[in-house]
Amino acid sequence: MAPSRGALLAATAAAAASVVLVGCGGSGTEHGNGPETSRAASSPSPTPSPTRSYPLSKAPRTIPAVREHTPAHGPGWKPGKDSGVVLAKGSGKLADEGKLLAGELKIHYRGEAAARAGDVELALTPKASGGPESYTLRTADGRVRISGPGEAGVFYGTRTLKQSVRADGSMPEGEVRDRPDKPQRGLNLDIARKHYTASWIEDRMHEMADLKLNQLGLHFSDDQAFRIESDTHPEVVSPDHLTKKQVRHIVALAGRLHIQVVPEIDSPGHLGAVLRAHPDLQLRNVSGVASTGSLDISKPGAAKLIDELLGEYAELFGGEYWHLGGDEYRALMASNPAASYPQLQRAAVAKYGSGAGISDLATGWLNDRAEVIRKHGMKPKAWNDGQFRDSKVRADKDIEVEYWTGKEYGARSPEEYLREGRKVLNLNDEFMYYVLGQPNAFVYPTGKRIYEQWTPLVLRGTTPVPARYSDQILGGRFAVWGDFPNAQTAEQVAAGIRMPLRATAQKLWVPGKPKPSYAEFQSLAKEIDAG
Secondary structure (H helix, E strand, O other): OOHHHHHHHHHHHHHHHHHHHHHHHOOOOOOOOHHHHHHHHHOOOOOOOHHHHOOEOOOOOOOOOOOEEEOOEOOOEOOOOOOEEEEOOOOHHHHHHHHHHHHHHOOEEEEEOOOOOOOEEEEEOOOOOOOOOOEEEEEEOOEEEEEEOOHHHHHHHHHHHHHHHHHHOOEOOEEEEEOOOOOEEEEEEEOOOOOOOHHHHHHHHHHHHHOOOOEEEEEEEOOOOEOEOOOOOHHHOOOOOEOHHHHHHHHHHHHHOOOEEEEEEEEOOOOHHHHHHOHHHEEEOOOOOEEEEEEOOOOHHHHHHHHHHHHHHHHHHOOOEEEEEOOOOHHHHOOOHHHHOHHHHHHHHHHHOOOOOHHHHHHHHHHHHHHHHHOOOOEEEEEHHHOOOOOOOOOOOOOEEEEOOOOOOOOOOHHHHHHOOOOEEEOOOOOOEEEOOOOOOOOOOOHHHHHHHOOOOOOEOOEOOOHHHHHHEEEEEEEEEOOOHHHOOHHHHHHHOHHHHHHHHHHHHOOOOOOOOHHHHHHHHHHHHHO
16 A cells, blocks of 8 residues: 555544543543543544454343344444434334433434444344344444334343443444343332332333333232222222223333233132122132132132123233233142032032033133133233143143242142143242242242353252253242231332342343353443343
8 A cells, every 4th residue: 555545544534532431432521531531532542444443342231131242343332412313214113212312321312313433323124134133233333223024122222232331331332233132021020019110110110121021910809908990890899999090001001011910819719808798709628617718619600700800901901911810729739629529529520521520620610711811812820830730721821921930739740731832921939939927938039040050941949851852941030928018118129139130131131041141241230220
């Protein structure tokens, strides 16, 4: 190369480097990196080219970690005073995502507009591969472009950008290609035994969204209380409860944050609050002793009551899933169910023929309630101990199994469900159960233990099922249960689940053992939260 041509290129490159740095960094200090950016912008180094004058970038530091990052040479991106969030042509559906990100990064929102230096562009690319929760985030030329085939994926890309800026003040140069390992990732809240305010629940939802968690289970009926306003049966509602207006606000926020709300009215057990208002439907044994929280499903009025509640709340929540419960029906926990509850045994034989038992009646109950939910366009879920090994009547194949324990009546290993071809969600009570008051040998789970020992394959105890079943495991939810509701305040619960929830998010998004140590993971969480 001739000296004169080389000198000309060096000068041009130095000028270009100065433009990139000004565009992506700005000149203020409000975002935490102003002084360094200002020095670089005011006295650029006479380097031959921007791409060669920077070290190769490293992957952004986020929770959960990104799946793939292609490094590049360049300054990366920082929010500056002239930065904005724009939407690509035809991507107007991303307005909510764009406005949220602009507010979080304290930059402008300009809607559908051409991207300028320093901008973040959001784009829907329906023909792109990778699934609706996948995204590509490209940082180059002083700009960021986040694209994906679905709104959820682009939203998760904005979470990656937000966390990277919080952790390190910038988004590294290069390209992220990211997607979740499991489709269902979330938090389960027992709002029946412990009342949480709508604002507390919404705070958890914002926290979940930043962690790319997409499912919030709401267990709102149990022996202790029934926590949502009702029009069809106001007599069952407890004094401290959520109004329907508050629930609609929660559901609307969930939609904007790409979270599915999974409501649960557990039956035929865990219905104490409902039965206090309907004592005629209380299950009693042969001696007339009430069976705590249990509905007498041999009585015609039982199905009518529950189906009216299911119909009312299915319309309130809408959404994709409904949880039917099905666990811990006291009649099936007796040493001799048929002798203890002869009315249930008679009803089973009358409905399903000679040789049928109470487990058949309970399974039929579950299937009938699942049909009610399907009519509202929702998919049914149920706890594993509501689906039995030896019953003549089998649980419908489309009822997703939420596996939590191996201690139930007629305990079945996770592999039994998987061998039947059933889809299973992981709520392993060994790792994923945060039970207030720590009764029955429960211990508050730690993020460290989840991060280092749990995977979605570990459905029961500490032993994983064979990897060949991985595709049948839909994901998992970390669960908070209020057995002793006053053992912790709502604020203590939020603090207690903080790291376990982050570890859960990591293990459901990225398969395999995490590279950072737990201490490094914990440190990163602090940096992001303080950003």
